[in-house]
Amino acid sequence: DTEVTQTPKHLVMGMTNKKSLKCEQHMGHRAMYWYKQKAKKPPELMFVYSYEKLSINESVPSRFSPECPNSSLLNLHLHALQPEDSALYLCASSQNSYEQYFGPGTRLTVT
C-alpha cells in the first residue's frame, strides 16, 4: 500500500483566514514532504520532515507553517495568504528519500 491521503481536496480561503492542510501516511515512511505546484509547472519543494524533525525549509514565507505531530501526520498551517499562493499543495512521503509517493493534493484558492 503506497497511499498518502490529503484533506481537504479543495479549499477556498480569504486573505485574512487561517486554515490547515492535513496529510497522512501509514506506510511507516520516515520522511514527509510538502510541495507546491502551479498549473503546468513541476512540483516545488517547500518543506521536508525527517523522523518528525524539520530538515529542509526552502525559504518558504512564514505565512506557511508546517507541523509534524507524529510520524504519520503532516500539517500545513496557512495564515494571511496572498492570491498568488493559490496552487495545488502536494504531500509526499518516502522511506529512503528515493521513492517519493505523492498524495492527491489540496487545490487551494485564495480570494
Place this chain on the structure above:
Amino acid sequence: QQQVKQSPQSLIVQKGGISIINCAYENTAFDYFPWYQQFPGKGPALLIAIRPDVSEKKEGRFTISFNKSAKQFSLHIMDSQPGDSATYFCAARNFGNEKLTFGTGTRLTIIP
C-alpha cells in the same frame, strides 16, 4: 547545475506508437532518476525509476534508457494508449541533500 532539462514540452503520438521523452542533467551528484505521471487534478504517481549503474530498465510498456557519459535519460512508452495521455515529469535525486529536482514536464496526448 541543479537543473534537469526536459523535452519536448508537448508531444502528440498516435495510438500504438512509441512515445519518447528526454531529459538531461549536469549535476554528477544526482544518483537516482525517477519518472512521474500526473493526470489533471491528481498528484504525481511514481512510474519507473533508474539508478546510474544501469543503462536500461523496463517495466511493462515503459522503459528508461540511461546514458551516464552523456548525462541523459529518456522514457519510452511502447504501444502508447489513450489512457497514457498525461503530463510526465522526469526528476533526479541529489545524493548530498536528498532533494528531488524535477524537469519542466511533457504533456503527452495519444490520439486514436
